[in-house]
Each structure stands twice: as structure tokens, then as C-alpha cells.
Amino acid sequence: MRSLTAVAPSGDFMGSKLIAASPRAGYASYLISLFDTNTMALAALIDGNQVTGIRTAATSAVAIDVLAPTRGLRVTLIGSGFEAQGQLEALAATRQIESATVYSPSLTSRARFVEKFALLLPSVKVSAASSAERAVRDADVVICAARSHDESPVLRGEWLRPGMTVVSIGSTLPEQREVDSEVIRRADLIVADMPEEVAHDTGDMLVATREGVIFEDKLVSLSSVVCKEGSFRRDGSSILLFKSVGSALQDVVIAEMLLLRARTQLVGTTLPVGIVPVAKWKAPTPQEPVAASTA
Structure with missing residues (x-):
């Protein structure tokens, strides 16, 4: 199992390509996952072979x-x-x-x-x-x-x-x-x-x-x-x-392009179950300005 990770230059998506390969079986699979960097939600799963x-x-x-x-x-x-x-x-x-x-x-x-x-x-x-x-x-x-x-x-x-x-x-x-x-x-x-x-x-x-x-x-x-x-x-x-x-950058950039085209052309299959982001940190709250001290 091999993984390659990158963030798209647009800043909108991050992703990884996973390669599962077995010389014994003679087969390999390539899977690219894209995540929305604003929400951390899974945006797409794409066959990475092509x-x-x-x-x-x-x-x-x-x-x-x-x-x-x-x-x-x-x-x-x-x-x-x-x-x-x-x-x-x-x-x-x-x-x-x-x-x-x-x-x-x-x-x-x-x-x-x-x-x-x-x-x-x-x-x-x-x-x-x-x-x-x-x-x-x-x-x-x-x-x-x-x-x-x-x-x-x-x-x-x-x-x-x-x-x-x-x-x-x-x-x-x-x-x-x-x-x-x-x-x-x-x-x-x-x-x-x-x-x-x-x-x-x-x-x-x-x-x-x-x-x-x-x-x-x-x-x-x-x-x-x-x-x-x-x-x-x-x-x-x-x-x-x-x-x-x-x-990984080459893979993620092309995967992002394919996702955007799929959305525009209304093609692809919607996943029946999503991967729900989990809250791991408390959202920052606005702080009151601190008055400058005087000597």
C-alpha cells in the first residue's frame, strides 16, 4: 500500500492517491480521494488508474x-x-x-x-x-x-x-x-x-x-x-x-479538474453515504481587544 498526498494550487481541495498492489496476485488498484479544504468533507472518489x-x-x-x-x-x-x-x-x-x-x-x-x-x-x-x-x-x-x-x-x-x-x-x-x-x-x-x-x-x-x-x-x-x-x-x-x-500534485490537480467538470456536466454517481467531518477543535471566538498597558 502506497499513498501520495497533495493540496491543489487553487486551495479548494486536498487529496491523496492510494495504490494497493500485489505482485503475487498480479493486480493493482488506484484510488484518488478529494476533500473540500473549507469543510473537510469528502468531495469525490475517483478511479486513479486513468x-x-x-x-x-x-x-x-x-x-x-x-x-x-x-x-x-x-x-x-x-x-x-x-x-x-x-x-x-x-x-x-x-x-x-x-x-x-x-x-x-x-x-x-x-x-x-x-x-x-x-x-x-x-x-x-x-x-x-x-x-x-x-x-x-x-x-x-x-x-x-x-x-x-x-x-x-x-x-x-x-x-x-x-x-x-x-x-x-x-x-x-x-x-x-x-x-x-x-x-x-x-x-x-x-x-x-x-x-x-x-x-x-x-x-x-x-x-x-x-x-x-x-x-x-x-x-x-x-x-x-x-x-x-x-x-x-x-x-x-x-x-x-x-x-x-x-x-501527488499531478494526480490531485487532474482529479480536481475532473470533479469540476463532472459537476458542470452533471455526470458521476452521488455517494449514498457521506463521510461526515468530525469536530475536533472548538471554533475560535472573537476576542475583546486588549488595552495597551502604559508605563
Whole structure:
């Protein structure tokens, strides 16, 4: 059981995402709860699975928009599942995509991915590759949205060429790996949504540290890059890496947006029983002004 908590920037709601996961059972559930900060009443319960995919893809799209070349992009996706599909949809909503190449170990999954996006993005050349290395070969942007069953890296630094932007979203815990240490070593700049967590709690970075790869001096936050705090290189020779682990703030902001839309559109299900706030402190009473003492 894992929990992530945050207060929305609006100040109207606070919330948490609970993740209940069992490797033994092979399942996980994601639940977001929102509370009204004025009354502490439960405002909404939202299925967090879709929200997790939306916020992860949206954050990657923001990172790619500021890091990748401004022209039409040749995109490679390693992975063909829910997360990979969300990544391509979000990027297509924000940037021009020239072509999209997918690799997945499953031939059937690759074919299904190509079929879906050939219809969804008719102006984009969508194809499948027979190996991850071949898929990466001509890409401007490489999006890793898959992990191998034995947690060995799915992207190797020796495949990269100057000018590439790499996105890694599939390694968020110490035991997980998605890119090898050579990717981290070759990256001229590493951008993270949560730099401290990326550096100290993800398997990719922990292994790189054990193997002597120094990256702290080139690790910066996505917010600082978006807000142009400092400088970063985006030229024809730089290899840029965006590594995302996600944050409670991303979940709560999107959950708040969904709640407000649901109220406006009169959709959703009203809970038959509410969670009634409990009075824990006596409300403050107005105090009589205290006269200033004189000496």
C-alpha cells in the first residue's frame, strides 16, 4: 500500500492517491480521494488508474515540447500498452508528429498498436519495428513505456545518437529498471519531474550510481526548464533525458479538474453515504481587544 498526498494550487481541495498492489496476485488498484479544504468533507472518489496514465502522458508531452526540436518529430515508443498509447496521444495533441515507430516483444501487440493509431492519427506514418534497437535508429524522440519481466533495461545507451530526446516513465521504484547506465552517462542533461526521488529512489539511477556514473551535476527539475531558470542545451548534438516518477500534485490537480467538470456536466454517481467531518477543535471566538498597558 502506497499513498501520495497533495493540496491543489487553487486551495479548494486536498487529496491523496492510494495504490494497493500485489505482485503475487498480479493486480493493482488506484484510488484518488478529494476533500473540500473549507469543510473537510469528502468531495469525490475517483478511479486513479486513468488519471495516472493521463498525468504521466501530459507531463511527458510538456517535457518533450521544451526539449525536442521544434520541427515535426520522428517518435519511437518502446512499449505498446496503456501507458505507451497515452504517451503518443498526448504528444500528438501538442506537437506535430512526422512518424511513430513502435516496438513491443509481442508481435500481436505491435500490430494492434499500429492499427489503432493508423486510424486515430491518419496524418502520421505509424509502423512497427522488429527490435528495440531498430526502432530507435532514426528517432528524434524515444519514449520508454515498458519494462522487461526480469527488470533488465529495454533501452541501451549505445543505440543513441546525438540530438535524441529520451523519455523514461517505467522505472519509478528501486527494484525497477528501464534504461541502462550508458543512457544516463551519455545524457548531456537529465530533466526530472521529481529530481530527488529520481536520483535516490529509481533503479536506473541507483544502478548508475553503483557503476560510478556521476549525474548530479546535470540533473535539473522540469519546472526549472519550463520556467527557463538557468540554461540548458538544445542543439543538434545534445542527448537529453527526461525521467518521470510522477507526483501527488499531478494526480490531485487532474482529479480536481475532473470533479469540476463532472459537476458542470452533471455526470458521476452521488455517494449514498457521506463521510461526515468530525469536530475536533472548538471554533475560535472573537476576542475583546486588549488595552495597551502604559508605563
